[in-house]
Amino acid sequence: MGGNSSKPQEPPKSVHPPPIKPWRAIVFNNSNYTSLQKEAAEHKPHPKASTTNILLVGPVGSGKSSFVNSVLSEIGNDEFHNRVRYAAMTRVNAGGTVTRHLRCHIHKNIKIFDTAGWDTENHFITTLRFEQIIDGEVPADTKFSDISTNNTTVNGARIHCVVFVMSAHSFDSEDSSLLNALEGFIGVLTNKELPYLLLITSIDTETDDLENVYKKADVKIKVEAISNRLKISMCNVMVVSNYFQELKIDCIKGTLLLDAFGQMLMAAKHFQERM
Structure with missing residues (x-):
């Protein structure tokens, strides 16, 4: 009998890029997650400082306020019963900064200062205003437009660590003058010997796959x-995915957030020791 006796060809298998060697080792399990929560919640500043003060700086929409909400939800999970706390105001596609004042969010002896998006129209004045905040010359709740670069007070909190917040979504489209200004501001921090870290938010990774975020080649290239x-x-440099629409905190996402926050607290404490 005639006919084609060859076996039907199998469809080609999908090709996945090989995983890279993890460039940062983070353990994702309930034990480490609980330990990171406890470490942050029970943080104590160096005896030379009464509180640990962290300042968030970045362009509009970078995720500063969302990070505040995310971290406060994690370290206050006992009080809020594992619910996400939206203490800092956020909006979708607001078209401008939502935070217009120097907002201070407090958990025990930790103060996180949320700020207005970097003013791209006057980088020089913006730099001077942030320098005053760092030096403790601006009280909390001061409106950014009211911060005078001519008058100084001693009513603010001295900053112990600055965190630059950048969105992975918008970095490619950021104004080069803004990036130059931020780079110049880093020079100011270097002269003050003040620690600074970079927080990259809004990583496009499903929550279930966030534990592999430091194995992904595309994430590493972006970072x-x-x-x-x-x-x-x-x-x-730290990578996180903020809580934005969730109602409950998550072990995987929370581990990344708490690991990043722990780095901030450690950097601040080292600075406090040198004060």
Whole structure:
């Protein structure tokens, strides 16, 4: 009998890029997650400081306020019964900064200062205003437009660590003058010997796959691009995915958030020791 006796060809298998060697080791399990929560919630500043003060700086829409909400939800999970706390105001596609004042969010002896998006119309004045905030010359709840670069007070909190917040979504489209200004501001921090870290938010990764975020080649390429542009060492760069629409905190997402926050607290404490 005639006919084609050859076996039908199998469809080609999908090709996945090989995983890269993890460039940061983070343990994702309930034990480590609980330990990170406890470490942050029970943080104590160096005896030279009464509180640990962290300042968030970045362009509009970078995720500063969302990070505040995310971290406060994690370290206050006992009080809020594992629910996400939206203490800092956020909006979708607001078209401008939502935070217009220097907002201070407090958990025990930790103060997180949320700020207005970097003013791209006057980088020089913006830099001077942030420098005053760092030096403790601006009280909390002061409106940014009311911060005078001529008058100083001593009513503010001295900052112990500055965190630059950049969105992975918008970095490629950021104004080069803004990036130059941020780079110049880093020079100011270097002169003050003040620690600074880079926080990259809004990583496009499903929550179930976030534990592999430091194994993904595309994430590393993005992180390296931002790190190189701002001349910040990769060891001082952290990647997170903020809570934005969730109602409950999550172990995987929370581990990344708490690991990043722990780095901030450690950097601040080292600075406090040198004060």
